[in-house]
Amino acid sequence: MFQFIRHPQDFWSGVMFMFFGLAAVVIGQDYPMGTAGRMGPAYFPVVLGGLLSLIGLATTLRSLWTRGEAIRNFSLRDSSLILLAVFLFGLLVRGAGIAVAVAVLILVSACASEKFNLKASLILSAAAILFCVLVFVKALGLPLPVFGPWLGL
Incomplete structure (x- = not known):
């Protein structure tokens, strides 16, 4: 290097x-x-x-004047989980709704971390769902269902 x-x-x-x-x-x-x-x-x-x-x-x-960690090994599993989470979000957002899509995005991508904590991930999911619904659906008026037709709600 x-x-x-x-x-x-x-x-x-x-x-x-x-x-x-x-x-x-x-x-x-x-x-x-x-x-x-x-x-x-x-x-x-x-x-x-x-x-x-x-x-x-x-x-x-x-990066030229602050010290930091070296790059560790590339993890195909973790990268695949992140890509899967984004793919699932795109697949679910219209049919299952933004609430389900955001929850799946956060929970699946959090599994890629060595420091995965289910409780923290669920709290983050709830906060992100609330934020997305308030900003994108309510404030901006985007035509995204909170809970989509796949759920029958």
């Missing part, structure tokens, strides 16, 4: 953030930008990609 990198986890996380952020900015260039008052299809991905790139740059630079 390069000797000037003191925190490899932060370094590679920052590089990944910059890559995806810049990719969003580049892809967004194909669409009309619009203005802050009248946003075009490129506005959100370009602004979000730019912010993500700045966060990545800050994380990468910080």
Whole structure:
């Protein structure tokens, strides 16, 4: 590993953030930008990609002067659980509702942690469900069912 990198986890996380952020900015260039008052299809991905790139740059630079853990072995099981959780969220959000989808997302992805705690995961799930329902369904008025048609509620 390069000797000037003191925190490899932060370094590679920052590089990944910059890559995806810049990719969003580049892809967004194909669409009309619009203005802050009248946003075009490129506005959100370009602004979000730019912010993500700045966060990545800050994380990468910080990794050069703060010490941290080395990167441990890659865990295929943990990565698969995270991807499965995201896939299940997308599959469940319309049919089972946002409450079930968020709970499944958090509980399945929490299983990927070495520090998994069912009680803490259930509390986090309840808080996240409440937050998502209040923000996305109530405040923003998105047409997402809290409990979907699959549950008959």
